[in-house]
Amino acid sequence: MTRVSLTGAKAGVVPCDACGLLSRPAGPPVPGNCPRCGEAMAFRRRDPIQRTWALIIAAAICYLPANFLPVMTTTTLKSVRPDTIIGGVVRLYESGSWVLALIVLVASVMIPLVKLTALSYLLITVQLRSNRKRRERARLLRMLKAIGRWSMLDVFVATVVVALVQLRPFMSVVPESGVMFFTAVVILTIFAANTFDPRLIWDSGGETRGEDD
Numbered sequence: 399m400t401r402v403s404l405t406g407a408k409a410g411v412v413p414c415d416a417c418g419l420l421s422r423p424a425g426p427p428v429p430g431n432c433p434r435c436g437e438a439m440a441f442r443r444r445d446p447i448q449r450t451w452a453l454i455i456a457a458a459i460c461y462l463p464a465n466f467l468p469v470m471t472t473t474t475l476k477s478v479r480p481d482t483i484i485g486g487v488v489r490l491y492e493s494g495s496w497v498l499a500l501i502v503l504v505a506s507v508m509i510p511l512v513k514l515t516a517l518s519y520l521l522i523t524v525q526l527r528s529n530r531k532r533r534e535r536a537r538l539l540r541m542l543k544a545i546g547r548w549s550m551l552d553v554f555v556a557t558v559v560v561a562l563v564q565l566r567p568f569m570s571v572v573p574e575s576g577v578m579f580f581t582a583v584v585i586l587t588i589f590a591a592n593t594f595d596p597r598l599i600w601d602s603g604g605e606t607r608g609e610d611d
């Protein structure tokens with residue numbers, strides 16, 4: 399069976415971002431507002447590539463202080479010790495909690511780096527109008543969006559660790575500026591993955607499966 403693929407833009411219809419209604423705008427260059435809910439409609443979001451790049455670059459800039467500035471200071475009777483994320487990972491490992499150390503290492507150091515690299519790869523291939531491995535790239539984008547939900551996992555781990563430490567007498571843990579940068583990285587990469595429009599991947603032409611790769 400042969401399927402004929404049809405895009406909304408070709409058919410002259412535009413979906414509403416807010417309520418999902420498909421409608422045919424009266425004057426195609428300016429889609430106007432949704433007839434059902436009144437939301438302003440657009441065939442595409444404005445400047446999706448530039449917006450995603452801006453978010454990725456901002457996240458990459460925050461990634462450095464997030465990893466090199468201390469995220470917490472532990473005060474005991476004997477010492478005051480600031481710790482970076484990597485320092486915290488080493489300490490967790492030394493104290494025998496290698497599972498927690500691994501979770502923090504993967505969630506705080508590796509996942510943000512993987513997300514930034516993968517999003518840059520998606521943007522560069524779109525800008526080069528590559529039509530290779532488009533299904534794989536679409537799947538990669540879905541994975542990145544799914545990972546976003548788990549990005550704050552290690553913040554919960556850190557909260558638990560801090561709570562356990564606070565239970566000991568004469569010891570305290572306070573958050574430091576690195577945490578702010580770390581949170582910024584997480585939020586910016588989630589926004590970047592959501593700003594990236596998956597339709598960009600298919601703009602390079604060829605509507606059906608099998609004619610690329």
Ligand SMILES: [Zn+2]
Binds near residue numbers: 432
């Ligand atoms: Zn609507």
